[in-house]
Amino acid sequence: MIVITTTASVEVVSRETIKPLCPTPNHLRNYILSSIDQNSPPIYIPVLLFYLNNTSINTNEKLVMLKKSLGECLSEYYPLAGTFKDDYSVVECNDEGAEFIEARVNFDISQVIGTSNVKLLNQLLPFESTGNWGKLKGKTDERKVLVAAQANLFRCGGLAIGVCISHKIADGTSVVAFLNSWASKSLNNYHGYNANIVPPPIFDSARNFPPREMPRYSHDIGITNKTIVTKRFIFDSSSILSLKKQASTAIIDSSDENIKFPTRVQAVSSLIWSRVLALYRSKPKYAKICVAVHAVNIRPRMEPPVPNHTFGNYWTVAIAPAVIKTEQNAGEMSSDITILVEKMNKSIRNVNAGYVKNMNVVAPVSDSPKKHSFSKTRHTRDSNFEESEQHRSRLNDNSVETTAKAFSKGDLEVCNFTSWCRFPVYEVDFGWGKPEWVCSPIKSFKNLVILMGTKDGDGIEASVNLLEEDMPLFENDPQILAFANYCP
Template sequence: MASSTIVSKKMIKLFSPTPPSLRCHKLSFMDHINIPLHFPFAFFYPKPSNKISQISQILENSLSKVLSFYYPLAGKIKDNNTYVDCDDTGAEYLNVRINCPMSQILNHPYNDVVDVVFPQDLPWSSTLNRSPLVVQLSHFDCGGIAVSACMSHTIIDGYSSTKFINDWAAIARHVDFKPSPQFNASTFFPLMSDASSSTLPVMHHPSQRHVSRMYNFSSSNLGRLKDIVTKNSHVNNPTRLEVASALVHKCGVIMSMEKSGMFKPTLMSHAINLRPPIPLNTMGNATCIILTTTMTQDEIELPNFVAQLQKDKQQLRRKLKDMNKDMIPLYTLELAKNAMNIIEKDTCDVYLCSGMSNTGLHKIDFGWGRPVRVTLATHPMKNNFLFFDEPSGDGINVLITLTKDDMLNFQNNKELLEFASPVVESTK
């Protein structure tokens, strides 16, 4: 089992101090209702030509510069998640030695082993008593490295975090540009006076053991899935995420049926970005969810499920378009609470789906090339599907989190293995 040793630990200060006028960053209603967790990205790279001391210096200097633009990540969340005191405390930065080759991590069948490249007990933990941003540089015995970043979901969502990482990498490569994030989400979703009562239930870490595996859908297999959907339904131009999520959902249902001996209704939650109509450079939380249900076994078939998913998307877009802007946060909260209530009542099997595709994460280059693997730590909630672009950019990877017993069944599904394959790397 890989173990780690902390070589150094420091706070990275901002290259330029935050102006007094920006010292108090008001959080939006969307920010406030989010469960305050650190969500954890990790990027793995083959052995760079630079020395580890040079790599660390590049990361530290560029992090200092990018924090001047993403200043709330260097502050402190205050007053029950209502504002960030942008006091330039800085971001935590760890330099860590890991006593195994990187291939031992990347070739392991389960994604759980990547936890070694994150600060201990930090992924998916509370952001209330920790820095909003914690970075770790991990170097392996083989010379390979990993760069991980745990960011406060209270301050930024998945889209915002990818913008931050892309801008950080660009600065590290000395690209001549100036990041332009706007921390103005509260102007679109202002915090309400009774916000303290409008929060989601706290997510508790499960008593069951959850595990995660990453699977790859090649471009050709995605094309095959799209053909199956279009030839057997009225769906036109299904997306990569729609057909891939439909398949993993179906495999999840089959797994559940084999375990219980009967079909159980399902609910799948898809997270969608509200940019646009919110401006693309708006940082913070600006997402909504689509809830798609199946009440019969026939509805889990790919053509039927994708058709229903597209219908649900269209209905949500129409509803949001016609809705007063001030009502969008409350509607989003209502949807999220409905999903949480269903999870608690156990009236149907719930699957959670979100996508990080088309965000450029597979291209993150700090100056020593693109990553061979982009991933997150194992999610604390089961039946979770998280999609990424694969390193080539043509296909798509999905990180699947299930209970340990369910994974043993799920990973042997013949239809899954016909269209997707476990992700491993022969990296030394």
């Protein structure tokens, strides 16, 4: 990758609002958020798709195609063209539209593909993922924009499409479904026939998870004013196979017959988690426990399952604890990947139909605001929640209050994982081919790991966010470099 010079710039040249092609009917004017929507963080999910200039379609034609098809797509995804009401429990589907920004980039697309430079990548987005609601670049509109897109035109003719969608209304699965729907309409318009048919969204989230009075959470755990550094590590198919074999040792020897072999995502996640544990253990002062928190798509785990084009937030988290240090045995090492992968495998497996059913059973709401990290809905426990982990009861993984206390005492660190590996992001074809690279640049979140499938579908790209002081030890860790290629 060529190094970007200090003179690199991204200049916004125009912005406009794209309205839905067809007005939203009166009976659909109020979109009710589900309980999971209510408790999702007030951030934007960012996606960047990079396209090489290898077709005869010129830049102006691409822009026309993008804007026309976006209007068509918003007619189907009508809540995204609306605005939040003041209490964030309802979207007023008023057809206000989506923001569309055109920007010119004074360098070649080859100079940015594959970069770990989140600051640069954020210039290609309509706004930062953790930015204030509705504050687009150069604009102070406070009406809480739900979706915005930025078409970045590189001097070489390449194109990067940056999209931000509110996490209060959609999860990663819904974001990718929206992108593929938008792209299919552009592709079909270009060909003049239905070259790619994508099923329309299903809006059932409030029926499946009815809204309710929710605990008042602060979503700032993991966000820090300290400098966060992002580095990208590539795990190819052969490395992942070797890693899975190593990680499977614990599964083969496990007395639990229900535990399945680890997936490639679990194997990679467990390796990263193990080295974060080792990193903390090397510090003079550190927390006693580090939990791995993995976002889980619950659509296929519901009874009955719902399809991935069911719109909204359909996710929860699987939580696996590991001991960094115990007073009884300060020298005990629990960062062995064979131990950690079993913990992670079991925690994800526990997110089953019974678990999801209990997400609708809510504990009493406290009047006092609590710090919120990884519990999305407070609910009672059934047998699907029970575990014999030594520290599981102490963590009480669905207790916001207990988690907040553990953080405040310095007893707990969190390593957050979110995987896009099964998402069809490399199928997003607007008519000029499939993307060369896709990423989701998020900054300011400590210990956040974003896993993306590689273009060939066999590897995994891990974008690791750590404190600046912690990254040198991690990026030079021999156990990481034994399986991954580091990309500056």
